[in-house]
Every structure is written in C-alpha cells, then in structure tokens.
Amino acid sequence: MRRSLDEDPLTLAIAPPPDETYEQRVIREAAEAEAKRISDEIDEQIRKEREAEKKKKKPVKLLLLGQSESGKTATLKNFQLTYARKEWSEERAAWRAVIFLNLVRNVNVIMGHLSSEMDDLPYFPDDSSEDITMVPRPPRALARLKFTEKHKRFKVRLEPLVSVQHALESRLGTASLELKSTSVNTAAPFEPPAPSNRRALQEFSINSSNGWKTALDKFRTLRHTPSRQENGNGNGNGNGNGNGNSSPISTTSRRKPKSEEEDIVEVIASCRDDIKALWDDDIVGEMLSRRKVRLEDAPGFFINDSDRIANRDYQPTDDDVIRARLRTLGVQEYRFIFDHGRTMGQEWRLYDVGGTRNSRGAWYPYFDDAASIPLTHHFLSHFHISTAAPVSFHCLLIENNGLILLLAVSPFDEKLAEDRRVNRLEDSYLLWRSVCACKLLSRTQIILCTSPIQFWPQPFRSHLVSLFFFLFSHGITVLNKCDLLQAKLQRGVRIRDSVPSFGDRKNDLQTATRYFQQHFKEISRSNSHVQRPFYVHLTSVIVCVTNFRNPGFLKNFLAFFFRQDTRSTALKNPSCGNTYGVPI
C-alpha cells in the first residue's frame, strides 16, 4: 500500500504552517537559507579537514644511503633534534654510554701506540687483520722518543680503561664495534644479487632491533630496572653493596647492572686528569704525529672535552649526541611526527642503513618501487634476506619519496675501515656511479650530500628539513663535510698524493670541492639512464660562513626558508640555485 506524500511524517513535520503569512514566510525562508549556509560551511570544513588529514597521513619516506661514517645517522639525528624534540630529549641521556665508549676507546688507542712505542714495537690496533705494510710506523731515521716515569704512570693509571671499554662494548652490543674486514669486494651491491654475493646478504638481516635505538634501550633498561635485578641478589639496595672501589670493570662480573654503570663512571672520572695530561703531553703528541695518527678527525673524538665528559655528573649535550659514533647495523626505520614547524603533525619515516660494503646488499630491496607491500616496523624486525628469498619479493619503501646519498670527500686520503685496500673517495665514486646507473632509481631524485649538516651553527640546523624538502624536488649535490676537508688541506695534506688526477691544481677548499663536484657530475652524466638535474650546494659550516659574507646569498637563503612560496619559485627559476649553490 502506498502512502501519499502528504502523509509522510517528516514532510508533515517540516512543512510550513498552513496559515503562514507572507512576513512569516520571508522570515522562515531567511532562517532556512542561513541554516543551509552554516551547514554548507560545516560540510566544506569537514571536507577540507578530511583532505588535510589524507595529506597528513601520507608519510614522507626518506632513505639515507652512503658509505660507513659518511654521516647518515648524524643526519637522522639532526632531523630528530630539530623536529622531534620530545623524543630527542628523552633519548639524550642514554647516549652517555656511547660517548663514554667513544672517549675511552680513543684513549686506549693512544695507550696502545704508547705501549708499543715504549717497547719499540709496531702497533696493530685491536685484533684487526690489518695488512702490516699499511700500519703507519715511525720512520727509523728519527731518534727514539724520550719516555719518562710519567709515561709509565700513564700505562698503570689508564689501564682500567681497557676493561671499561670491553664492559661498554658488551653492554651496547655489536653496533659499538667497528667492522674490521669484509668478504665483499664491491662498492655496488644493488645489482640484483648474483649467486656469488648472496652469501654476503646472508650475513645480516634487515632488522630494526639491532641499531642504536636498541643499543641505547639496552642501556636504558639497565638503568631503569635495577629493582628486578637487585631482588635476585637478595639485597634491595643499589648502593653500598660492598663491591669496593674503582677496580677495573669485568665484563663477566655478576654485579648488579646499576652498580656496574656507576663503576664505569667512577673509573672514567678517576682517569680524567691522566687523560688530559696524556693528551697534552708533547712526547705523546710527537709519537702520534710520527705514526700519522689523527684522532681529532676520527669519528666520536671527545678527548678535547674530557674535562667535561669524564665526570660523575656528566650529561650529554645535543652536540655531543650528534658527534657520538655508533655504527648502524642492517636497516633501521625511524618514525618521526614533527612536533612543530610548518610540517607539524607530518609523519616522516627515515630509513638509516649500515654503510659498510657488506651491508650494502640490504639497500637494494629499498629501491624497488615496482611492488608496494606496506612495510611496518614489526615486519622489518622479522624480515630476513636469505638466499631463498627472491629479490623481487622485497618491498617498496620509497614510493615517490626521496633518497639522500651521503658521500664524504674529506677522507680522500683514507681507507675503508672494512677493507684497508680501498680508498674512501674511490669507494664513494664507485658508490655514486652504481646508484646513478641503478635502473630502479632512474626516476628517483637523488640528493647527494657529502656529509651531514651537524656542524652548522645551531640557528641554521633548524632549517635542515626545509632544505631537504627543497632538495627532494631537485636532485642536488650538497657538499657538506668541508670542515674536515678544510682542516686537512690547511695542515698541508696534498690531494694529489692520494688522487693523482688532481694534478697541480691549487690545494685549497674551493678548488678541491669544485674538482670533486665536477667528478660526481661527470659520473652522474655518463651513468644515469635518465638525466637528472644536478646542482651543487655547499652547506658545511665553513662554507656557510663564507657564503654569509655575500649578502645576496644570505637574502636568498633566508627568503628560501622563511617564505611559504619560495620553494616553488626556486623550482621554476633554476638560477635561484646558483645564488647559494656553486655553478659547475
């Protein structure tokens, strides 16, 4: 049975009264129009919010690549420091152990050299399978150094730091140990793995549970859960358990973790004056220079800060954390929700990889934008590359997002830690060439950094991410490890001695950076399947300072970061790049 329209209860309810006057009708219709306007406004608002939500939800994914020690993790830390401050400050204290380890390890390196020099022996750092011919030895023609009682005392007093190093290493896990050798002898691991290098892939897993986060977590857990451990010992009090004084820390010690940590701090603090005296000692300085040991340029160098760090109350500063060195293992995924700034609420996923040659095989799956299996943290931690897993199965991470390749030019005269036969710069060239030639990446914009931005003055650091936004759209070279490069050149290290093709060019920063950039550009041009735009930007602190003397640069630099629409302007106008970049 059909009801007539007049009988519909809703229609009846909203129908105007039958005796409505003309004035009443005008008022009613105006009210209805106003209600509709408000309703439309609300709908529009909801639509906009949904759109914004959709945009916001799409995370920005960024893959950080580069050889070991090129500064990938330092770059990641810069992101975190700038845009996820809460997480950063929660984590900062846990870096104390890493910084202690970095400090102690450097002291132990000096002590190793000192002992062998005093005994007139060559020194082989750690248990590395170092080629004897590559170990720097003092020239025989020089007179023997005059060691005194003071040096003997250093040996005795700083001896406990060896055990401290081992204790810290065992706490922090594999990431705290630098790789000393590898069976992989190629810089280009991203070709689909041939049977011959599948073995290398097997050596590690893609795992988010073995990186610095986990290393730090281990340390944090130990610090925050003393009571559980203490119960086992039948004594509920963490202090004064009669284990004595600053005796060397034993890795096999069964003492409570909290007191072990206190012991570590105690030993380091008690060695403070000797560390300083050792570093300031002229004979030791002469010995290191004869042996061509430049600890100041090495990752995680903190001896100059030992007064502050070898201290019971020491708490790491932001700079300390960025300078701290802990190797990345496998592939690590980090998620940041930016907690302020223009991109507040935006989720970023950064993928930090291990850069040693034997780790690079793990990068390949991350280039694959053919498949699109969503990758979660959980998934990562259970995903292993094995000889059985076909590479095509590996999943997309980078969709239409970016990739930052960090290549250091400053170690032009250094060797890879994992393969002492390979020059670092040569490895960088090979790496860059294979990334350019990689078909999977042929349409990916690549950001080539020659080091992270960690040594920028603080005010400029906060623009790091904005810079990367810009770089995303370009595929740009950022030459950024100029602090070390310049220091090296100023000390008189000649590039041509390590890079013969550099020839008789001027041995200064500007000439060197131009030369290296040109080389990278040539490699890109001759190896890329699809030509990429190639701009060069100098971003290290030293170059920044130089550039800031140029008002044009400063104006553009600031305008670029502070104006909402500058990014698109810069994109439309390629000459913009030259204002603060270097045309080559």
Ligand SMILES: Nc1nc2c(ncn2[C@@H]2O[C@H](COP(=O)(O)OP(=O)(O)OP(=O)(O)O)[C@@H](O)[C@H]2O)c(=O)[nH]1
């Ligand atoms: N002086 C100087 N030191 C840098 C620079 N970039 C990185 N470092 C230091 O070099 C060390 C290595 O940097 P990381 O960020 O750990 O290198 P990585 O690329 O993550 O290395 P892997 O994890 O082994 O692949 C750290 O102690 C950094 O503080 C730079 O531009 N100048």
Ligand SMILES: [Mg+2]
């Ligand atoms: Mg790293």
